[in-house]
Amino acid sequence: MAKVTIPSDQQAEHYQISPDYVRISMAAAIELGLKPGRIYRSSCDCINLLQNYPEGCYANCTYCGLARERPGLPEDNTFIRVDWPLYPTDLIAEKIAEREAKKEIGRVCISQVQDHRANHDLFDTIHRVRERALQVPISALVSATLLNEEKLYAIREAGVDIVGIGLDGATEEIFDEARGKKTRGPHKWDYHWKIIRAARRIFGPMNVNCHIIVGLGETDHDLIDLFFQLKDEQIAGYLFSFNPEPGTATQDRPRAPIHRHRRVQLVKHLIEDYDLPRNSLTFDDAGNLIGLDAPASIIDDAINSGTPFMTDGCPDRHGVMACNRPYGSYRPGEEYRDYPFPPNADDIMIIRQQMRLEEIWSGAKVTTQ
Numbered sequence: 604m605a606k607v608t609i610p611s612d613q614q615a616e617h618y619q620i621s622p623d624y625v626r627i628s629m630a631a632a633i634e635l636g637l638k639p640g641r642i643y644r645s646s647c648d649c650i651n652l653l654q655n656y657p658e659g660c661y662a663n664c665t666y667c668g669l670a671r672e673r674p675g676l677p678e679d680n681t682f683i684r685v686d687w688p689l690y691p692t693d694l695i696a697e698k699i700a701e702r703e704a705k706k707e708i709g710r711v712c713i714s715q716v717q718d719h720r721a722n723h724d725l726f727d728t729i730h731r732v733r734e735r736a737l738q739v740p741i742s743a744l745v746s747a748t749l750l751n752e753e754k755l756y757a758i759r760e761a762g763v764d765i766v767g768i769g770l771d772g773a774t775e776e777i778f779d780e781a782r783g784k785k786t787r788g789p790h791k792w793d794y795h796w797k798i799i800r801a802a803r804r805i806f807g808p809m810n811v812n813c814h815i816i817v818g819l820g821e822t823d824h825d826l827i828d829l830f831f832q833l834k835d836e837q838i839a840g841y842l843f844s845f846n847p848e849p850g851t852a853t854q855d856r857p858r859a860p861i862h863r864h865r866r867v868q869l870v871k872h873l874i875e876d877y878d879l880p881r882n883s884l885t886f887d888d889a890g891n892l893i894g895l896d897a898p899a900s901i902i903d904d905a906i907n908s909g910t911p912f913m914t915d916g917c918p919d920r921h922g923v924m925a926c927n928r929p930y931g932s933y934r935p936g937e938e939y940r941d942y943p944f945p946p947n948a949d950d951i952m953i954i955r956q957q958m959r960l961e962e963i964w965s966g967a968k969v970t971t972q
């Protein structure tokens with residue numbers, strides 16, 4: 604990324620930076636009426652905000668449009684592929700309050716980037732939102748590298764009820780390659796887990812989540828081991844789909860094939876909601892899932908519900924999934940990786956074709972005829 608020469612204590616005079624400005628997902632900007640348009644077949648139930656600094660982010664994750672060493676001008680950068688427009692934080696907080704007065708907002712999420720101002724500015728943004736919208740649930744998607752136990756307690760005291768942590772890599776090796784020492788970035792696997800477990804103690808069961816990206820080079824076995832571990836520790840795991848970002852180190856890496864993504868989504872759901880035992884799953888030597896042993900009634904029930912294939916995310920104040928991230932893992936017009944709405948019967952038919960379950964599950968032929 605082009606180097607920013609203005610010292611950080613003078614940047615607010617030259618740039619629109621946090622905490623006075625914050626980025627908002629395009630879907631949330633549409634939902635709040637800040638941008639024109641409609642979201643295809645869906646609404647956006649979570650207002651996702653992202654800190655903004657001229658340097659982007661001081662970490663260097665290989666797949667991220669905000670990474671320090673990504674070429675190009677910082678202003679050109681996008682985050683998870685679709686533009687995140689920038690607005691004054693107070694304006695966004697007012698829009699949240701306005702909308703909340705008419706119809707409950709599912710949740711607000713404030714994402715940190717790796718920057719020395721990020722903790723101060725997280726508290727500042729929480730405060731601006733909380734001041735105007737007392738009841739709205741707030742998540743903090745934190746950078747674990749910036750935190751310790753004391754700061755986690757302070758985040759809870761400020762009014763955040765759920766903490767999300769971008770683990771992203773399913774194993775230490777993948778993490779190191781994509782985000783850690785091999786990228787000359789600051790993130791460390793062990794420290795991420797230290798903060799995940801501290802947050803789990805402080806915020807309680809299922810109030811801490813790890814973001815997990817499918818397609819960074821991990822195996823099915825790696826992902827499924829992680830799903831079992833998270834379930835044991837009562838930590839939520841939310842799936843994201845690797846999507847090559849132009850100009851990043853992984854711009855030429857292909858996405859996970861859709862059949863793999865669908866099977867991973869299904870198995871995760873079976874583990875979480877149907878207590879699928881480990882010995883129901885078999886893998887080849889390369890870690891590919893090659894066998895699933897489960898009754899047709901369960902598999903059909905899970906698939907027909909559509910839930911495994913929907914976005915995974917933090918719930919609203921009634922426990923219903925709120926963070927549906929329209930356009931988070933696909934561009935408008937591309938096939939859905941995760942559906943931001945319940946898939947209908949036509950969608951389920953497409954999902955079944957994409958999944959090719961008959962290759963790993965002997966019951967498939969019986970139930971899909």
Ligand code: SF4
Nearest residue numbers: 660662664667669670
């Ligand atoms: S820490 Fe987050 S924002 Fe920063 S480069 Fe990594 S993925 Fe991107």
Ligand code: SF4
Nearest residue numbers: 712742767916917926
């Ligand atoms: S799932 Fe959504 S609301 Fe929850 S931490 Fe992640 S981005 Fe934020």
